[in-house]
Amino acid sequence: MxxxxxxxxxxxxxxxxxxxxxxxxxxxxxxxxxxxxxxxxxxxxxxxxxxxxxxxxxxxxxxxxxxxxxxxxxxxxxxxxxxxxxxxxxxxxxxxxxxxxxxxxxxxxxxxxxxxxxxxxxxxxxxxxxxxxxxxxxxxxxxxxxxxxxxxxxxxxxxxxxxxxxxxxxxxxxxxxxxxxxxxxxxxxxxxxxxxxxxxxxxxxxxxxxxxxxxxxxxxxREPSPRAPATPSPAPAPARQSLPRAFWAYAAFTAATMTGFTTYGVLSFHLVRHHLLTASAVPVLYAGTMLAGALAGLVTGWLYDRVGPRTLVALPLLAAAVPALGFADAVAPAVAGALLWGAALGVQESTLRAMVADLVPAPRRATAYGVFAAVVGVATLAGGALTGALYAVSVPALVATVIAVQAAALVLLATVRPGRGRPSRGRVTPG
Known part of the structure; x- marks a missing residue:
């Protein structure tokens, strides 16, 4: 549509x-x-x-x-x-x-x-x-x-x-x-x-x-199609109705992509430890990552309203690129990796949240956002522990693991099928 x-x-x-x-x-x-x-x-x-x-x-x-x-x-x-x-x-x-x-x-x-x-x-x-x-x-x-x-x-x-x-x-x-x-x-x-x-x-x-x-x-x-008879809008879901199956599939995708998401703490540790940036420059770079996130959120938000969930393919791709660049031993690629981290964070904080509203009816939406936040929190904790532990062992192993996790996340995204009656227009199911 x-x-x-x-x-x-x-x-x-x-x-x-x-x-x-x-x-x-x-x-x-x-x-x-x-x-x-x-x-x-x-x-x-x-x-x-x-x-x-x-x-x-x-x-x-x-x-x-x-x-x-x-x-x-x-x-x-x-x-x-x-x-x-x-x-x-x-x-x-x-x-x-x-x-x-x-x-x-x-x-x-x-x-x-x-x-x-x-x-x-x-x-x-x-x-x-x-x-x-x-x-x-x-x-x-x-x-x-x-x-x-x-x-x-x-x-x-x-x-x-x-x-x-x-x-x-x-x-x-x-x-x-x-x-x-x-x-x-x-x-x-x-x-x-x-x-x-x-x-x-x-x-x-x-x-x-x-x-x-x-x-x-x-x-x-919204006007009904001129080739089809008008049909009444579906009744609002009862407040105690279970969350839709599509929401849980989406939560699984989110858990996977966030488990393979490098934290800024580990990135900044690498930058200072390898003398790529001074400690005083790290907060300035952090401000730059926030600006990158704002721009990325605006772009993917605009695309989401046109092509739907397939826009979220950007999140695993960005997340996979972060450690490959961010843990380099040169300043330019390491800074680029940090900026990509900020861009991925912007997608996470905007477009990732937007789709929850398309998957869940209004009477259960706050519940869904609460569950979704818990999923993001647990997965982020796991991701931070995973990337931190692998960084201490082998950066190549870290990069390979993150790429594998993000590939699995892309497969899970293809299983997300928003149901009928979602409020926004222009959605196209992935895959």
Whole structure:
């Protein structure tokens, strides 16, 4: 089925004019929500860029830093298995989104004035819990608007704005830290974008209390084929219905490709260990990877709305190329590998999430996002352990293993068959 720009504009106009539930055009909602994420990333990515040195200044050992940051990542993912179903059962998507953002915004400035190592460790984990609380609800709210804008493009634009914050935050913290020499001011300044994020989010909630109407308007605006009789839209799935089989096939593909995904920690370790970059240059390269991710997300999001799931072939191909270049002994290919890592991350954070909304009906979507996040988290942990262990043994063995894993992921992607009645248009099943 081809794209329908006229129908999409009609859906956008209808959603923008529906009173009460959606007093804003879908694209404006996506952009404003992206700005909320930009401000939030400004806050928590800024904090994460100095978490290790901050904990060390309070007396933490390298082992404790590893344990706390690892526990923080688990806290950002595993609780989504609870927060996702909770959002679906209660329908309090806005409440959970606002509550999660508030926890993050409060924890980061407090981290700068933590008087003990125990308090700092608690705040690091609390900030990550805030992400777990809000993410399934936030992705579900966003998915309703992307039914009118196009899933791929909507999630891609949101992710691009998000990545801008991920660049600005660490650079701002680095600048304040260089001027003041103190973690308190460097983290305290993040209260400003944090307060702005909460204020903007509350304003958005008052303007669009029910984003679900975007999806309803997009469905009603689609005209049936003139050669076929009109048929009623399928009834919404019951809130307790099982997740679709296609979702589990997609989760299997995601688990495979993320298991073969090199982490930036191992890449940066290689760059410094082999004296390819100085330690101070590593955060600058990280900012570059975030920009590469934003661009890659925009491109694959645009393609996804035209050719469908086959666009995601890009993710295993990028992931397979990362270790082949990133672990080279020369600066140019190693930096190129890191930038490809950023591009792959951009696809993961945007287009990979967009397809979940096409596979799962709205009443179960937050649950699906919670499960999906857990799959990504476990697979990423396995991938980090796998690439780290193989790097210590043999780089050629690491490259060969990652290529084999990504080849298996491509086979799994070919088994994903989105079902009938999915909201977005222009989808073509792979294979």
């Amino acid at each position: 081809g794209t329908d720009p006229v129908g999409r504009r009609r859906a956008d106009r209808t959603a923008g004019q529906s009173g009460g539930g959606a007093d804003m055009r879908p694209w404006r909602f996506v952009v404003w929500f992206g700005i909320v994420s930009l401000l939030a990333d400004f806050v928590y990515e800024g904090a994460r860029s100095i978490t290790g040195p901050l904990l060390a200044s309070l007396g933490a050992s390298a082992t404790l830093v590893g344990v706390v940051t690892g526990a923080g990542e688990a806290a950002a993912l595993v609780p989504r298995l609870l927060s996702g179903p909770l959002a679906d059962r209660t329908g309090r998507y806005w409440g959970l989104a606002i509550g999660g953002y508030a926890l993050t915004v409060a924890a980061v400035p407090l981290l700068g004035v933590a008087g003990s190592l125990g308090a700092a460790c608690t705040l690091v984990i609390a900030e990550r819990v805030g992400k777990a609380v809000r993410s399934p609800a936030k992705d579900t709210l966003l998915s309703h608007a992307t039914a009118a804008t196009g899933r791929g493009r909507g999630f891609a634009v949101h992710e691009a704005l998000d990545q801008v914050g991920a660049v600005i935050g660490p650079l701002t913290v680095a600048a304040v830290l260089a001027v003041t020499g103190g973690y308190g001011p460097a983290l305290g300044v993040l209260a400003v974008p944090g307060a702005a994020a909460l204020g903007l989010l509350w304003w958005l909630r008052t303007r669009v209390p029910d984003p679900g109407r975007y999806e309803s308007a997009a469905e009603s605006a």
